Amino acid sequence: MSTRTKAFVNFYAAIGTLQTYAALDDNAKALAAKQDIAVRFKVKDGPDGVLVFKGGAVKALPYSEGTKTNIVLNCSSNEKFNDLVDGKGAAVIPSKGFFKLGFMLNKQSAFNVLTAEMAALMRKKEFADDKEMRLSTLLAFNAMIAALVQIGNVDDIGRMSAARIAAGDIGIEITGECACTIRVTKQDGDTKLEYIAEKSPSPRAQMIFDSIGTAKGVIDGKLDAMYCISTGKIAMLGFIPMLDNLNKILNLVPKYLA
Amino acid sequence: MKINKYDNSRKLMERAIKVIPSGVYGHLGPAEGCMIPVAAFPNFAARAEGTYFWDVDGNKYIDYMCAYGPNVLGYNDPDVDAAAREQLSKMNCVTLPGEAMIDFAELLTNLTKKDWTFFCKNGGDVTLYSSMIARYYTGKKKMIFVNGYYHGVAPWSQKADHPGTLYDDCKNSLYVEFNDLEGLKKIIAENKDDIAGLISTPYMHGNFQDNITPAEGYWPAVRKLCTENGIVLIIDDIRCGFRLDLSGSDHYYGFEADLICFCKALANGYNVSALCGKEFLRGAAGSIMYTGSYWMSAEPFAAGIACIKKLVANDACAHFKRIGTMLCDGLVKMAKKKGVNLKASGEPAMFYLTLKDDDSEYLHQQWVAECVKRGLWLTNHHNHFINLAMNEDTVKETLEIAAEAMDAMIANNPQVYKKK
């Protein structure tokens, strides 16, 4: 496992899943709405991203020149950033926004409450009701896909697999629940994976889970993917080498999303 | 036409999945076998004869996968089975090998114009052995692979991201494209004095891609480069062997390999593989301790002798080419009439099919599924095989099913195939 890849996974999948949480859950949305802020996480030799809270919606985006930010948090290494995300409270040095630091430091800030609630929800084994189980599964599903994309872009072995994925959209779907897209593009011999939280208009390959139960089983490691394919619980269609190589990256996800 | 039902297959799959990982793992299973959608395919076979097999629900198939190659004469060939039975009545797996091993080695050594033959069981056994011989003989570590290759499942022949393979397993692997002489020269120059061998199939019959035959002059040029640079030239003829040329596919394409690997068509389904080699590698081959529990069993040797003799007596490769060409021409023409762009590539004896009307293979997968549901076994991702039991009538029967299946696929995709 590489610390650098872990940092990207931490920003875009661990923190980034707040985006899905706020979109799917009304309470989360209300909490998120309490904050109107753009926080840049600038990690040396690692992710440089912005977490935006606006009108109850959350977004985790790569930083680009000119993006408006209220706080800039500098991390001197990927290791320190990973410790921070893991709650080991490593030092961050704000270069901007000293007065808004409560966002990170105050345990009751919307950011901290949301992340803690989301993590607990994803870890949960027994659920109050079906709704909670669905939410937990969809969050974990989203985190898995978001992590996969980062691993394919950053991890050495992941990049090897990504390089062999043909350009185009891969559609991933849980029947009747959610659909998302991994967009694969090629430029100057480099392959980039991008996670889009919407159904692709023209996927070249598709992986379709027949139910939320199947998705949950696979995420929890209780159902093995080959079993699901053999019994039709997961359908794969279209240009299969794209999925074969994607699955190799998927195999690396549990190492990063413990 | 009757549309197949698979109730018994599904019941067996339910049992299998409890005691066998994936239910059916590997290339005969739904995942690796690209059974898309799984609902269109059966899971288990009950019997086979000639070029047909029947599944456990009694559905009959014309089988163009030929067990992925081994069915070269027709299933249950009476001559091969009789030879095997006769050998079994005497001995099979014993503390010493029988004479059949020498008989078979003599037959193959002469036929392939090499100097010795070494037997194992699977294709992967001999490809691995060939790389060990190349490394031991040259004292060098690197192996050149041709992208799109498949030489078996062992880590040395996988890519570093393959589950169960280590990054270090692939540290000495170099990769070139098929037909790319300039790329090969560059790799050789960059790794001078480090390359033990080059392993390649005689033409590019990789999965999920139009198959590519060698460009004019490609193989003689590769041969020359290998000789000049002390690189052992290994031909993996596991899939093509005895389907293009009974002397081996190196002869078919006008060059000579140093080592050549055979398996699938050797014994019509009896379990044996073989490595044939040139004199200068005999010592290295003999020095490496390489063996297996069943490698010298007599029954497959007897079957192999009967199989090869029958292939020779029937000028089998000419038959494969003739029937394969007739079939491919027929399929492409039939599709064209319906406004469908179907492409056949590779050698006719081992034709590869793709429907070119989208870039995602959905339409191709749908057509293949409709074929299977009607008793024509094709795959959507792999080359096919011709056997000696196929004839003009088989082709006719195939074209009828393929046409009806294509109509069904067209009807299901009105947005692509607008009514003329």
Ligand SMILES: Cc1ncc(COP(=O)(O)O)c(C=O)c1O
């Ligand atoms: C070209 C080629 N090489 C090697 C192998 C491996 O042979 P086996 O599966 O018998 O180990 C195969 C099997 O499909 C093959 O097609």
